[in-house]
Amino acid sequence: MMLRPSEMFIKLPCRRISQTYAVKTSRTKLVAAPTSRQYIICRLFSNTSASDDRFMYKQPPSRLGICHPSLTSYLSATGNNITNDAKEVESSTLIILTNINERKLLLGKKLRGFGTGKYNGFGGRLEREETPAHCAKRELMEEANLSIDLDEFVIGSVGTLNFTFQDREHIEMLVHLFHINVHFRNATHNTCKGTIIDPDAIRACDEMIPEWFDWWEIPLHQMFADDSIWLTYYLSSLDARRDKRSHASLPKMNGWFHFAPGGDGNNQILHYFLDT
């Protein structure tokens, strides 16, 4: 069963609670010091997406940090304040490019810059006076040689990811997420909406080498740790809609991730909140 973060907490009746009381079984873990004499709050899993066993290469739960039930809880744990004007916000885009019919996801192996050696979706930093949709369209062309109508990006805007770092307090990264679904030309069976592309048109550039993956086999162990949370949630949701043939509306989500010192190399989340 997939649990949404808001459904991940259960309340267990308890008569006597001391500050040091903790409950831990193979499936439960205490995540908050009990504040009420009536209840102990337990979390069922360390995060939602890691509980979807269909993904073959998940990051270990120890790398994914603490899942928060609300943005307030996340912000107070990380010391982040959304209205903190002193933070420098770096905006970028990221494209989830799928072929839903074939349960495929297009990723690129990053050859230089931020995340070198990792697989990621396509995208990059917003250039001056560019909208996120324009940036996503440009980056997909530059990095994978795919030309997709701007309208598809406007329709495919599915959320944001917010990243902060314990060792870089003044920086906040805001990533605008887009979902583009494509069909391969000559495919005989297309049940989902999407843009028709010629898969042979996809080309590597000096920054990324594109590669299709079966979406249960995406190399999460060679990706940013947060992908094991939000991307797995997103693909699981798409999969559920695919089976019901109700993919007219795309899943939407906003994620907040606070990283441990060491950045990209360490790839360790301390806290996160996923609003779905």
Ligand SMILES: Nc1nc2c([nH]c(=O)n2[C@H]2C[C@H](O)[C@@H](COP(=O)(O)OP(=O)(O)OP(=O)(O)O)O2)c(=O)[nH]1
């Ligand atoms: N999946 C995932 N993607 C991330 C994370 N953090 C992060 O910046 N990204 C994405 C957003 C962008 O698509 C990309 C970073 O942009 P980039 O450094 O490649 O920007 P760019 O293409 O403008 O770079 P350049 O041409 O200036 O070298 O990585 C993360 O934690 N997970």
